[in-house]
Amino acid sequence: MRHFISVNQLEADEMYQIIRKANELRDRPNQLNRQLFAGNLFFEPSTRTKMSFTVAERKLGVEILDFHIEASSLAKGESLYDTAKTFEAIGANFLVIRHPSDQWISELEQEGKLNIPVINAGSGKEEHPTQCMLDLLTMYQEFGSIKGLKVVIAGDIKHSRVARSNAKALTKLGAKVIFSAAPGFEDHTLEYPYLTMDEAIEEADVLMLLRIQHERHLHKAETSDYLSLYGLTKERYKKLQDHAIIMHPAPINRGVEIDTSLVESEKSRIFKQMDNGVYVRMAIIMHVLSEWGIIHENNLIKCKSLTAI
Numbered sequence: 001m002r003h004f005i006s007v008n009q010l011e012a013d014e015m016y017q018i019i020r021k022a023n024e025l026r027d028r029p030n031q032l033n034r035q036l037f038a039g040n041l042f043f044e045p046s047t048r049t050k051m052s053f054t055v056a057e058r059k060l061g062v063e064i065l066d067f068h069i070e071a072s073s074l075a076k077g078e079s080l081y082d083t084a085k086t087f088e089a090i091g092a093n094f095l096v097i098r099h100p101s102d103q104w105i106s107e108l109e110q111e112g113k114l115n116i117p118v119i120n121a122g123s124g125k126e127e128h129p130t131q132c133m134l135d136l137l138t139m140y141q142e143f144g145s146i147k148g149l150k151v152v153i154a155g156d157i158k159h160s161r162v163a164r165s166n167a168k169a170l171t172k173l174g175a176k177v178i179f180s181a182a183p184g185f186e187d188h189t190l191e192y193p194y195l196t197m198d199e200a201i202e203e204a205d206v207l208m209l210l211r212i213q214h215e216r217h218l219h220k221a222e223t224s225d226y227l228s229l230y231g232l233t234k235e236r237y238k239k240l241q242d243h244a245i246i247m248h249p250a251p252i253n254r255g256v257e258i259d260t261s262l263v264e265s266e267k268s269r270i271f272k273q274m275d276n277g278v279y280v281r282m283a284i285i286m287h288v289l290s291e292w293g294i295i296h297e298n299n300l301i302k303c304k305s306l307t308a309i
């Protein structure tokens with residue numbers, strides 16, 4: 001795997017390998033047995049992804065080369081490729097990139113040759129592979145397997161990279177993906193069945209809600225009736241199956257896609273997803289670095305967890 005850009009790059013058994021590794025890392029943190037540097041290049045706002053990459057890298061003992069666009073030579077017109085090459089030249093062993101464009105990876109590859117791996121931390125509306133892997137881990141922890149699950153992805157499908165990455169990976173792992181969207185938020189270029197929220201709610205093993213992606217809309221969407229028509233209300237919550245869980249990649253528009261009282265309800269795994277994000281990102285970093293021969297997984301320092309004094 002040259003760079004980790006799309007969930008399409010992973011075979012089903014590799015997905016499970018990462019999921020299991022992430023689970024293992026929760027109980028047994030490992031450190032890499034050599035000094036490594038990561039460049040975290042975030043060209044779009046991020047809280048969870050950026051912070052959980054930071055924690056994942058620190059837990060692995062990786063030094064972080066933090067980056068602020070406004071204070072970098074990008075502000076003087078330097079290209080993404082030249083910025084990435086600069087990080088490579090000064091010793092970054094891998095890059096984590098979030099970018100608003102869907103094309104940045106092909107631009108990076110066209111301009112020349114980057115000799116370090118890149119991990120996609122969210123690109124345009126097409127891919128968010130690390131979010132997808134942490135979502136899969138959350139479902140795996142709950143159900144033990146992904147095969148046969150009915151996963152309803154509900155919300156602004158048209159502008160969501162989370163929906164795209166998840167739909168592809170879930171299908172590969174044998175889940176049934178169902179979409180539910182308000183008029184105008186569907187994407188019929190993606191071949192998945194649609195149900196209304198009321199129909200979908202009774203089918204779902206997993207209800208994955210999506211944020212309305214206002215920043216990708218030309219006109220601000222009107223949301224005053226959204227919750228009652230398309231969102232997860234308290235009434236709909238009661239109709240979920242006993243074993244069903246609720247997920248959301250966050251940030252959440254409280255009172256829009258979900259009633260605010262349900263964000264931390266019994267069925268909600270929203271904060272569990274965030275916790276899982278750290279371990280999945282550790283597992284992905286290890287997977288990519290070992291594929292490049294930068295580390296060998298049997299060359300890890302196993303850290304004993306510190307007991308509180």
Ligand code: ASP
Pocket residue numbers: 122128131161162210211213249250251
């Ligand atoms: N945090 C996720 C993303 O970066 C979901 C969202 O922003 O709504 O795509």
